[in-house]
Amino acid sequence: MAISNERLNIGNGINLNLIKTDKFKSNLVSLYMEMPLNRDMVTQNALIPLVLKRGTNKYNTTLEVERKLEELYGGQLSLNINKKGERHVLRFTIESPKGFYVDDEEYFYEVISFLKEIVYNPYVDDGGFKKEYVDQEKENLKRMIEGKINDKRSYAMTRCIEEMCKNEKYSIYEYGYVKDLDFIDNKNLYEHYKSILENSPIEIFYIGNYDNKMIDHIKNTFKIDRENITKIPREKITDAVQTKNMVYEDMQINQGKLVIGYRTGIPYEDNLYKALLVSSEILGGGPNSKLFRTVREKESLAYYINSKIYKYKSIMIIDAGIDFDKFEKTLEITRNQIDELKEGIFTDDDIEIAKKAIVTSLKSVTDSNYLISEFFLSQVLSNDNRSVDEMIEDILNVNREDIIEVANKINVDTIYFLKNENL
Amino acid sequence: MDKSIFKNNKINEELFFYESESGLKVYLMPKSGYMKKYAVFATQYGSNDNKFIPIGEKEAIEVPEGIAHFLEHKLFEEPDENIFDKFSEFGASVNAYTNFNQTAYLFSCTDNFYENLELLIKFVQNPYFTDENVEKEKGIIAQEIKMYEDNPGWKVFFNCLTGMYHNHPVKTDIAGTVESIRKIDKEILYTCYNTFYHPKNMVLFLVGDISFEEVVKVVDSSEKKDIKLDVEEITRIYPEEPKEIKEKYIEEKLVTSIPIFIIGFKDDELGLEGKELVKREIVTNILLEMLFGKSSKFYQELYSEGLIDASFGGQYVGHKNYGHSIVAGQSYKPEVVLERINTYLEEIRNEGLNEEDFERIKNKDIGSNIMGFNSVEFIANNFINYFFLDFLFLDYLDVYDSISFEDALNRFNKHYRKDNYTLSVIKPV
Secondary structure, three states, X not given: OOOOOEEEEEEOOXXXXXXXXXXXXXXXXXXXEEEEOOOOOHHHHHHHHHHHOOOEOOOOOHHHHHHHHHHOOOOEEEEEEEEEOOEEEEEEEEEEEOHHHHOOOOXXXXXXXXXXXXXXXXOEEOOEEOHHHHHHHXXXXXXXXXXXXXXXXXXXXXXXXXXXXXXXXXXXXXXXXXXXXXXXXXXXXXXXXXXXXXXXXXXXXXXXXXXXXXXXXHHHHHOOOOOOOOOOOOOOOOOOOOOOEEEEEEOOOOOEXXXXXXXXXXXXXXXXXXXXXXXXXXXXXXXXXXXXXXXXXXXXXXXXXXXXXXXXXXEEEEEEEEOHHHHHHHHHHHHHHHHHHHHOOOOHHHHHHHHHHHHHHHHHHHHOHHHHHHHHHHHHHOOOOOOHXXXXXXXXXXXXXXHHHHHOOOEEEEEEEEEOOOO | OEEEEEEEOOOOEEEEEEEOOOOOEEEEXXXXXXXXXXXXXXXXXXXXXXXXXXXXXXXXXXXXXXXXXXXXXXXXXXXXXXXXXXXXXXXXXXXXXXXXXXXEEEEEEOOOHHHHHHHHHHHHOOOOOOHHHHHHHHHHHHHHHHHHHOOHHHHHHHHHHHHHOOOOHHHXXXXXXXXXXXXXXHHHHHHHHHHHOOHHHEEEEEEEOOOHHHHHHHHHHHOOOOOOOOOOOOOEOOOOOOOOOOOOEEEEXXXXXXOEEEEEEEOOOOOOOHHHHHHHHHHHHHHHHHHHOOOOHHHHHHHHOOOOOOOOEEEEEEOOOOEEEEEEEEOOOHHHHHHHHHHHHHHHHHHOOOHHHHHHHHHHHHHXXXXXXXXXXXXXXXXXXXXXXXXXXXXXXXXXXHOOHHHHHHHHHHHOOOOOEEEEEEEEO
């Protein structure tokens, strides 16, 4: 099914993207604010969604916010912040059942207005956010940052990227740093949010049913007059290995986590980028991949081993959970598999299978309203006008020579191993 | 041949049903306009079914812990082809999972659905175990077990189960232990397979933009033909489980930034099936949301005091022969959270629950479930789970019509008591 995106400019730096579809039983609105990923702002940015969720001008307390959502037929509100390349993106999403299913055709206007309350009318007290809320959320953010170690796999991946990109903004942790929290208070945080509202590019996505009246309502609800919109520079990427290091870290764990970071130097704008996606898929995409077949199926070394391309930075990360004494062996097999890729030792079937896997995941995007909004946002962030179908076409056009060419641009940069010194 | 169509106008969905010659029940929920097509082939056999009478025998046997999960891994093995490759060639991604009560094999794809379906039926119905391939799997599963050993959320949950249950197999880890899986060999795998993978003990569920006629054709032509049809019901043996919990408190140390906890309330109103079981589950979940959800005063109080964070919440799970509510979260003072919960429950015992809260939560639940029907994965996983509880998930929302505030009150008094809970805590090393 083709999905099309009608993009309307509704204010300086504010675009409304409309995706009409009958497929879902709900309507979904997502509003994204883009900010640069900067070391000095990151912690404040990360605190914003936590504080905004606590209360608005109209619904002063979280209790009121939550009860209002329940009245909106279980409307689901989610706010978060994510690193997308060297952008820090604030997301507000609300989703609730279509009027037909709850016998209330008009209530979605109220849902839109409620989202506006959360985004534009936070609870302000004495010229700042409510102090109590900010203090509590500072503590919660501190716990989130410290909680980085709880999921060992994602911790190891984060650490590898931190080490690998230590001289680049991309190494900045998306939830910020505990030591910054001392300098944040309810007033300076509110000032910071005002400047975000004033300067950030905003993309709004509406996925569901609508008519002209609804479009007008959304336009009027979200348009604001603004002057200077921040231009966020495109990430610098490099094929030159930056650190070339081996990092070991100890933790009291039962399974070692190996993460290897590679530079490819192939930007997403490059014609070869699509071949990079295919080659990473051949290497460590699914259960058919070279790494899965060797490291897991042949050698029984791991339960999971994966390879993934990070679009905005053009890096590739391979990660696996292995026994501590299998570090050298896993590394060697991985090295051999990449060498094989470079030498063209893979079958035409491998290429076809990799392409199909990518095509299936592209097609599946249209089955989830949330993924549709994430997909179009990613297109906006990368100035890419291609439709899903055009992207599929591009993937299908990748050939063996392209794959070998990109494989030869993959260079190992950082090897990270989380281990247990006592085992 | 038995064919029928069920409809639910409330959620605007249909369900096609057909029973094949071997006794396999096949259900299809059409989703027009969806690109993704999803199929699950599941057996009512999970980690809880560790003691049973093997098919064609008289004596019960007890098998090593983790065997249902081990079997799930090994079914992907075929004599002369790699099953992952076959699915990959058709652009499908194939997977499987084992839980306490079922093992499910599934794939999702956008193209070549019927070819993939044929593959799914054939590989699940064709076990191929050798000494060598069984040995090889032990290393892989050992790594899977170790991965979970480092997961504080998983550990705190299983510790809570071992605190609540004396004997019931739900307290043992689904994958078993590195030691228990060593005892597994191909003979015992075949015994389990032959007993539990009979079509009569299985269900095939499909969801997506799929033709029912085609499905019937594929099932008829692909399913195994030389299957003995007059088989007896499987006898599963569960140990006697006392109503009381085993231990009040369990603590372990792992790498975590903050202590995490689960309070488990053990259910002793057991033996329900079908709609009654589902009704009890919904009532209990509404109650948990009323008591501990984000829109409760209790949640907001503890949150403001920094005793809990957004991870706090509760959930009830109920099966035919066991059930429990869990209330989970992270806190620097789990013991204080428990104390507050106790005081709070005592207050409610004296003052009662609020009917407005009940209505609000009930409506919210209905809305959330309607939205769930956007996702083929949500539909499929729930369908399988409820099917083995003798309930058609299509009618899930209708159960809400039969639930009243009185049901919630009754349930509260019986289930949230002072003597039936375990506190499990994982503290930082």
